[in-house]
Amino acid sequence: MSDRPPPDLKDRIARILREDRGRLIAALIRATGDFHLAEDALSDAFEKALQHWGRSGMPDRPDAWLLQVGRRQAIDRLRKQSRHAAQAGEIRRLMDEDQEAQGALPPEIPDDRLKLIFTCCHPALDPKSRVALTLRTVGGLTTRDIARAFLDSEIAMGQRLSRAKSKIAKAGIPYRVPDPPEWEERLGAVLTVIYLVFNEGWSAGPGEAPIRSTLCDEAIFLARLLLTLAPDDPEIEGLLALMLLTFARHGARLGPDGAVVTLDEQDRGLWNSAMIDEGLALLDRAVARGRPGAFQLQAAIGALHVQAASPAEVDWPQIALLYDRLAAVMPTPVVRLNRAVAHAEAGAPEAALSEIETLLPDLDLYQPFHAARADIAARLGQGDVARASYRAAIEMSRSDTEKRWLAARLARVRPD
Amino acid sequence: MQYLALIYSEDGAGPKPGTPEWGAFMQGYASANKTFTEEGVMMGGEALQHTDTATSVRVRGGKVETMDGPFAETKERLGGYYLLDCKDLDQAIRMAALIPTAAHGTVELRPIMHVELPE
Incomplete structure (x- = not known):
C-alpha cells in the first residue's frame, strides 16, 4: 500500500x-x-x-x-x-x-457511558466477567491485556467476554442507569468492580508490576469518569479518595531490589503528595455530605495512615474506631481481622487476639491472617502460637523478601 | 421479552401445610399473581405435582422409552413456573423476587428463545 x-x-x-x-x-x-x-x-x-x-x-x-x-x-x-x-x-x-446526523454541524455526541458502566457491571453477569467487560468496553483495554492482567489465556478471556456480551443481548439486560430504589445497590456493584480492578493491580508481585499497575491507573480513570457522570455521590468520592491515598504510596512500595517494602518502613518522602492532597480533599467533600459508606470509611482509614509523619504517630485509636464502624456495615472476615489488628495497635492486644482466634475457620488459608496472629501472640508472650503462626505465614507467602522478613520476626520470638 | 421463571426448592424446605406460615406463604402467591397481572407481565403459571409423579419419555431407535421419575435427580426440584412478559431483565428480577418460594428456594429466569419454523 x-x-x-x-x-x-x-x-x-x-x-x-x-x-x-x-x-x-x-x-x-x-x-x-x-x-x-x-x-x-x-x-x-x-x-x-x-x-x-x-x-x-x-x-x-x-x-x-x-x-x-x-x-x-x-x-x-x-x-x-x-x-x-x-x-x-x-x-x-x-x-x-x-x-x-446529516445536519450542518454535528451535535455533541450524547454521553451514554454511565449506562454502559451499569450494564457491564450488572449483577446478572458473573463477577469476573463484569470486571473484564468493563475494562474492555469502558476502559478500551485489549482482550490480550486483560488476559495477561488476570493470568488467563487470551482465548479463555475472549470466550468469557463473548459469553457476557451475548448474555446481555439474549437475557435482556437493560442498557440504562437504574432508578433511585435500585441505584444504591447497583452503584455498589459498579464500585466493587472498580475496586477489584484496582486491587488486582495493587497486589501484583514485583515481576508482574508493569502490566498490572496499568490496572490501578485504569481503576482511577474509571472512578474519575464515574464521578464526572454522577457527581455528588459520596461513595464514588470515597472510592476515588481511597484509591488515590493508596496509589500515592506506589513509588515507595518497592525497594531498589524490587522487593515489597512494608508501610512502616517506607520512605514517606517518596509518597506522591499531590495525589494525597487530592485524596484528602475528595474525602472531606464526601464526608461533608453526611451519607457515610464503606468506601468513605476505608478512605478515612487510609487518610490517617498517610497523614502520620512517622509510623509511631499513626492514630491507632481513631483507626480502630473507624474499623468498628466499617465492620458494622461490612462484617467480612478480612475487615474483622483488620479491625482486630487496629485494636491491638491501639492498646488492646488481648481482646484482639481472642477476636482473631474466632476467625480461624474463615481465614485459615489467608496468609495475612497468620502473620497478624503471629505478631499479636508474640507481643503477648504466647510463644507457641506465635511460632506456629509465623511458620504458617512463611509457608503461605509468595514473596521471598516477605519470607525473610517473617523469618527474622520468628527468630526474635522469646522462648516461653 | 418473555421469561420463564422456574421455581425450585428442596423437598421439605419452606412452610408446611396447616401451619400459620403456610397461610402467609399462599397469600404471598396470591399477591404475586395480582402484581403480575397489574404490571401486565402475566402470561401464565402453574404449580407442579411432586417429582414422585414425574414420567420421563424418550425415543430411541424409533422406540418410546418411559421411565419413572424426573429427568435429573437433584436436591432442588422444579415445583412450578411462571411465564412473564417483561420490559427487560431488571423487571423480570423484580417480579421473580416476589415469588414466595424465592425466600427459601431459587427462581431461575430463562429468556424465551424465538425460533422461526419452516411453514
Whole structure:
C-alpha cells in the first residue's frame, strides 16, 4: 500500500481511541442495542479513519466522523447478515439516525457511558466477567491485556467476554442507569468492580508490576469518569479518595531490589503528595455530605495512615474506631481481622487476639491472617502460637523478601 | 421479552401445610399473581405435582422409552413456573423476587428463545 498513514496520525488516532472510545462505543451500543455489533463497527471505523485521514487529513470533528462511519458500518454488517425480518427495524432505525446526523454541524455526541458502566457491571453477569467487560468496553483495554492482567489465556478471556456480551443481548439486560430504589445497590456493584480492578493491580508481585499497575491507573480513570457522570455521590468520592491515598504510596512500595517494602518502613518522602492532597480533599467533600459508606470509611482509614509523619504517630485509636464502624456495615472476615489488628495497635492486644482466634475457620488459608496472629501472640508472650503462626505465614507467602522478613520476626520470638 | 421463571426448592424446605406460615406463604402467591397481572407481565403459571409423579419419555431407535421419575435427580426440584412478559431483565428480577418460594428456594429466569419454523 502506497498511502501508509504518517506516524503522527497513528499517535493522534491512538489518543482519540483513548479519550473518545468509551463515548463512541456507548453511543453505538445505544444505536444498535448490540455490544458485538457496536464493537465490530467501531473497529471498522477506526480502520477507515487510518486510510481516509492519511489521504485527506483529519476532519474537524473526528469523534462525529467516527460515529457516523461506525453507524454506517453497523448498517452494512446488519444487511450482510440479515436473514431475519426482525433486523429490518434495527437497520431502519440506524438509517434514520444517520439521516438526522446529516445536519450542518454535528451535535455533541450524547454521553451514554454511565449506562454502559451499569450494564457491564450488572449483577446478572458473573463477577469476573463484569470486571473484564468493563475494562474492555469502558476502559478500551485489549482482550490480550486483560488476559495477561488476570493470568488467563487470551482465548479463555475472549470466550468469557463473548459469553457476557451475548448474555446481555439474549437475557435482556437493560442498557440504562437504574432508578433511585435500585441505584444504591447497583452503584455498589459498579464500585466493587472498580475496586477489584484496582486491587488486582495493587497486589501484583514485583515481576508482574508493569502490566498490572496499568490496572490501578485504569481503576482511577474509571472512578474519575464515574464521578464526572454522577457527581455528588459520596461513595464514588470515597472510592476515588481511597484509591488515590493508596496509589500515592506506589513509588515507595518497592525497594531498589524490587522487593515489597512494608508501610512502616517506607520512605514517606517518596509518597506522591499531590495525589494525597487530592485524596484528602475528595474525602472531606464526601464526608461533608453526611451519607457515610464503606468506601468513605476505608478512605478515612487510609487518610490517617498517610497523614502520620512517622509510623509511631499513626492514630491507632481513631483507626480502630473507624474499623468498628466499617465492620458494622461490612462484617467480612478480612475487615474483622483488620479491625482486630487496629485494636491491638491501639492498646488492646488481648481482646484482639481472642477476636482473631474466632476467625480461624474463615481465614485459615489467608496468609495475612497468620502473620497478624503471629505478631499479636508474640507481643503477648504466647510463644507457641506465635511460632506456629509465623511458620504458617512463611509457608503461605509468595514473596521471598516477605519470607525473610517473617523469618527474622520468628527468630526474635522469646522462648516461653 | 418473555421469561420463564422456574421455581425450585428442596423437598421439605419452606412452610408446611396447616401451619400459620403456610397461610402467609399462599397469600404471598396470591399477591404475586395480582402484581403480575397489574404490571401486565402475566402470561401464565402453574404449580407442579411432586417429582414422585414425574414420567420421563424418550425415543430411541424409533422406540418410546418411559421411565419413572424426573429427568435429573437433584436436591432442588422444579415445583412450578411462571411465564412473564417483561420490559427487560431488571423487571423480570423484580417480579421473580416476589415469588414466595424465592425466600427459601431459587427462581431461575430463562429468556424465551424465538425460533422461526419452516411453514
